[in-house]
Amino acid sequence: MSETPNDGWQPAPAAAGKKYKDDPQWDKKLITELATASLKEQRKARRWSIFFRSLGFIYLGVVLFGGMSAGWFKGDGVADADGFTAVVDLDGVIAADQNASAEAIIDGLNAAFDSEGARAVMLRINSPGGSPVESGRIYDEMRRLREAHPEIPLYAVIGDTCASGGYYVASAADRIFADKASLVGSIGVRMDSFGFTGAMDKLGVERRLITAGENKGLLDPFSPVNEKQVEHLRGMLATVHQQFIHAVKEGRGERLSDDPAIYSGLVWSGENAVELGLIDELASDRQVARDVVGAEKMVNFTPQGDLLTRLSENLGASIASHLRLSESFSGMLR
Numbered sequence: 001m002s003e004t005p006n007d008g009w010q011p012a013p014a015a016a017g018k019k020y021k022d023d024p025q026w027d028k029k030l031i032t033e034l035a036t037a038s039l040k041e042q043r044k045a046r047r048w049s050i051f052f053r054s055l056g057f058i059y060l061g062v063v064l065f066g067g068m069s070a071g072w073f074k075g076d077g078v079a080d081a082d083g084f085t086a087v088v089d090l091d092g093v094i095a096a097d098q099n100a101s102a103e104a105i106i107d108g109l110n111a112a113f114d115s116e117g118a119r120a121v122m123l124r125i126n127s128p129g130g131s132p133v134e135s136g137r138i139y140d141e142m143r144r145l146r147e148a149h150p151e152i153p154l155y156a157v158i159g160d161t162c163a164s165g166g167y168y169v170a171s172a173a174d175r176i177f178a179d180k181a182s183l184v185g186s187i188g189v190r191m192d193s194f195g196f197t198g199a200m201d202k203l204g205v206e207r208r209l210i211t212a213g214e215n216k217g218l219l220d221p222f223s224p225v226n227e228k229q230v231e232h233l234r235g236m237l238a239t240v241h242q243q244f245i246h247a248v249k250e251g252r253g254e255r256l257s258d259d260p261a262i263y264s265g266l267v268w269s270g271e272n273a274v275e276l277g278l279i280d281e282l283a284s285d286r287q288v289a290r291d292v293v294g295a296e297k298m299v300n301f302t303p304q305g306d307l308l309t310r311l312s313e314n315l316g317a318s319i320a321s322h323l324r325l326s327e328s329f330s331g332m333l334r
C-alpha cells in the first residue's frame with residue numbers, strides 16, 4: 001500500500017464541522033473565530049462586572065446617605081421635636097491615649113449639652129479606672145456643664161464596672177444608676193513596681209546605675225528598696241487619695257454612708273452600693289431614658305474618631321460582604 005505524500009495539510013477535526021472541510025486555511029480561521037468568541041465573552045463578563053460594581057457603589061451611596069441622616073458623621077446631634085436622651089459612652093481605661101480620654105469624653109459631653117432637643121445627658125460608664133489627671137478633668141467639666149445647663153440633668157449609668165477613676169467621674173453626675181451586679185467603688189490610689197534584686201544576686205548580675213540627684217533612680221526595679229523614697233511615695237499617694245475622697249464627697253454629699261470602708265479601695269456590687277450611697281438606684285440605661293428622663297429615644301454623641309475609622313466600624317462588614325458577593329458573581333461570568 002503506497003503512502004500519500006504529506007503536503008502539510010491535515011484533516012479538520014470533527015469539531016470544526018463541514019464549515020472548514022475543504023478549506024486549506026481552516027486552522028487559522030478556526031483560531032480567529034475562537035479568539036473572536038473569547039473576546040466577546042470577555043466583553044460580556046466585563047459588562048456584568050461593571051454592572052455589579054455599579055450596584056455596589058449605589059448601595060454604598062445609599063448606606064452612606066442613611067448613615068448621614070442617622071447622624072453617623074455629625075455626632076448624632078439631630079434635633080427631635082419630642083426630645084431625646086443624649087448619650088456619651090466612657091468605655092475602657094481612662095487615659096490620654098485611649099478612646100476614653102478626657103478630651104474625647106469632654107467633647108462628647110459638650111456636644112450632648114449643646115444639642116437641640118436633649119432632655120437629659122447620660123454618661124454610660126464601663127471602666128476599671130485609669131489616670132487620676134484624666135479622670136479629674138472629666139469630673140471638673142461635668143460639674144461645669146451642670147452649672148452652665150441647670151435645666152438639663154446629667155446622669156451616670158454604670159455597666160459592668162465603675163471603679164477607681166471611673167467612679168471618680170461618676171460622682172460628678174446628678175444621679176448614678178447601676179445594675180445590681182455592677183462592680184462599684186475602689187476609691188483609692190495605687191502605684192505599681194517590682195523588684196529583681198534577689199534574682200540578680202543569684203545570677204551574679206551587678207547593677208550599675210548612675211544618676212544626678214539622689215532620688216533620680218526612684219523605684220528602680222534592679223536596685224534595693226529605699227525606705228525613704230517609699231515613705232515619700234506613700235505621702236504622695238495619700239494626697240491624691242484625699243483629692244479623690246474630696247471629689248466623691250462633693251459630688252455625692254449627704255447621700256454617702258459614714259462607713260469609712262467606702263474609701264478603703266474596696267468594690268461593691270450595685271445592690272450594696274445603693275445601701276452605701278455610692279449610687280442612687282438600680283436601673284439600666286433604657287430604664288433611665290424611659291422612666292427617669294421620659295425620653296426613650298437615645299442619641300449617641302460619643303466621638304468616634306476620623307471619618308475613615310467611623311466608616312470602617314459602621315459599614316465595613318456589610319460593604320465587604322456585598323463586594324465579595326458582587327465579585328463572586330462577576331467571576332462566575334468570566
